[in-house]
Amino acid sequence: xxxxxxxxxxxxxxxxxxxxxxxxxxxxSQVTVVGIVRHAEKAPTNILxxxxxxxxxxxxxxxxxxxxxxxxxxxxxxxxxxxxVAGHLRSFQNKKSLxxxxxxxxxxxxxxxxxxxxxxxxxxxxxxxxxxxxSAPPSFPSAGIGDMGGYGGGGSLPVNGLTAHQSQVLNxxxxxxxxxxxxxxxxxxxxxxxxxxxxxxxxxxxxxxxxIYSTVDDDHYKSTDAE
Amino acid sequence: IHPTGKLFVLSDGVGKHTxxxxxxxxxxxxxxxxxVVGRVTNQATIMCVSYVQFREDKSPFDLELYNEALxxxxxxxxxxxxx
Numbered sequence: 001x002x003x004x005x006x007x008x009x010x011x012x013x014x015x016x017x018x019x020x021x022x023x024x025x026x027x028x029s030q031v032t033v034v035g036i037v038r039h040a041e042k043a044p045t046n047i048l049x050x051x052x053x054x055x056x057x058x059x060x061x062x063x064x065x066x067x068x069x070x071x072x073x074x075x076x077x078x079x080x081x082x083x084x085v086a087g088h089l090r091s092f093q094n095k096k097s098l099x100x101x102x103x104x105x106x107x108x109x110x111x112x113x114x115x116x117x118x119x120x121x122x123x124x125x126x127x128x129x130x131x132x133x134x135s136a137p138p139s140f141p142s143a144g145i146g147d148m149g150g151y152g153g154g155g156s157l158p159v160n161g162l163t164a165h166q167s168q169v170l171n172x173x174x175x176x177x178x179x180x181x182x183x184x185x186x187x188x189x190x191x192x193x194x195x196x197x198x199x200x201x202x203x204x205x206x207x208x209x210x211x212i213y214s215t216v217d218d219d220h221y222k223s224t225d226a227e
Numbered sequence: 228i229h230p231t232g233k234l235f236v237l238s239d240g241v242g243k244h245t246x247x248x249x250x251x252x253x254x255x256x257x258x259x260x261x262x263v264v265g266r267v268t269n270q271a272t273i274m275c276v277s278y279v280q281f282r283e284d285k286s287p288f289d290l291e292l293y294n295e296a297l298x299x300x301x302x303x304x305x306x307x308x309x310x
Contacts, residue, residue, distance in 0.1 A: 009308045024305075036279060054264065055309050080279055109260070109281040109288045116296045116307070123306040192302060 003030040003086060004126070005118040009055035011089055012096055021089050026126040033059070033085045033098065034106070034115040040076050047076055049103070051085060060097035061085050082106040084115065131167055162206075165194060169202040173212050174223040181215040181222035228253065237261060240290035246272040260288045 006028065014021040014028060021028050035053035046065055052058035077083055087100035106112060162170065172190055176182040187199050203221060206212045212221045228235040232252030238244050247263050260281040265273040281288050300307040 007307060013308065055307070082279075082281075107282070108286040109283070110286060110292070113289065113293045113296050116300060120299055120303050120306045124303070127306075 003032060004028050005115055005122050006031045006033060007055040007119060008033060008035065008051070008053050008057075008059045010119075010123070011059065011098070012056050014089065014096070016091050021091075023123070024127060025130055026123065029088060031087065031089055031098070032115070033061075033087075034112055035059075035083065035085070037077050037079045037081050037083055040079055042076050049077065049083075049085075049100075051083065051098075060095075061087065061100050061103070062097060063100045063103055077103060077105055082109065082112060084111060128164065131171065132164065163202075165198055166202045166205055168194070169199060170206055170211055170223065173206075173221050174225060176222070179215075179222075181212075181220045184219045228257070235261075237263065239294060241294060247275050247278075248272055249275050259283055260290065 004026075006023070010023050011031065011033070014023045016022075033051060033053060035051040035058070037049050038052045038058045039048075039050040041048045044065075047063045049061040049063070050058035051061045082105065084102075084104045084106060085098060085100045086102040086104075087098040090097050090099055168191060169187060172187060173182045176186075184196070184199060184203065187203075188194075188196055191199060203212065207214065207221070210224060212223050214220060215222050233249050235247050235249075235253070235257070236244050237247055247265065248268075257278075257280055260283065261278050262281060263273055263275050263278045265275040265277075268274050
């Protein structure tokens with residue numbers, strides 16, 4: 001079970017099937033969110049915060065209070081404070097909220113920047129793992145961003161006979177609805193981190209393996225897989 | 228900060244500036260890193276709705292890294308959606 005950094009907008013967009021939430025097919029349960037407290041309401045058994053990360057309207061975050069415990073956890077975080085929330089996503093009557101097991105005021109605002117980068121990194125890796133049908137649970141460091149540049153340049157481990165680059169190119173071509181297929185220019189636009197030569201190599205390989213075929217000219221390709 | 232307190236100029240740390248306008252004059256002194264939430268006007272200024280001062284008492288804020296992070300999130304809207 002992993003804890004996934006998310007934006008509020010991602011949490012609101014998450015689809016629920018029975019007890020499970022998914023963001024673009026990635027299963028999520030425990031999440032972290034960084035935002036600013038807009039409102040704090042203290043009740044006998046819990047504190048209700050509204051946390052705003054500017055990607056959507058502020059989200060309800062509930063923190064249960066141990067009434068026997070004195071001090072520490074019972075201190076309400078004042079509005080205007082940036083916090084990192086770790087908790088579980090919940091949905092009740094179609095309204096999403098978080099139940100927090102930890103709310104930490106940010107002492108170092110660089111954690112805010114880190115969280116932003118971790119969100120992109122984590123969701124990119126999680127979706128990539130789904131695409132390459134990996135069964136290993138994803139693990140990514142919570143401190144240290146890893147090599148963001150490595151995602152575009154590396155990814156050369158073949159899975160299902162296709163490298164990550166080839167998979168990406170193939171999936172894009174598969175998803176193209178127009179009859180003349182997807183052009184190399186369009187692929188380059190969508191795959192900004194991939195060089196044109198890498199894209200061309202992937203296209204050549206996919207074409208030779210029979211996954212795609214050229215249509216109007218050598219710059220346009222469609223997938224042979226029926227969608 | 229303008230003498231009337233209704234205007235201040237922000238620098239993004241890499242040479243660009245922007246003017247922030249307030250509907251009410253500032254009632255406190257502000258300095259350092261400020262995060263402004265507001266609307267862009269057609270004079271290319273920002274009409275401020277709210278602002279918050281980033282705390283830098285424990286560590287300085289790396290504005291350059293933040294700018295790089297922004298470029299990344301705009302490049303990958305599929306992983307960082309603005310709802």
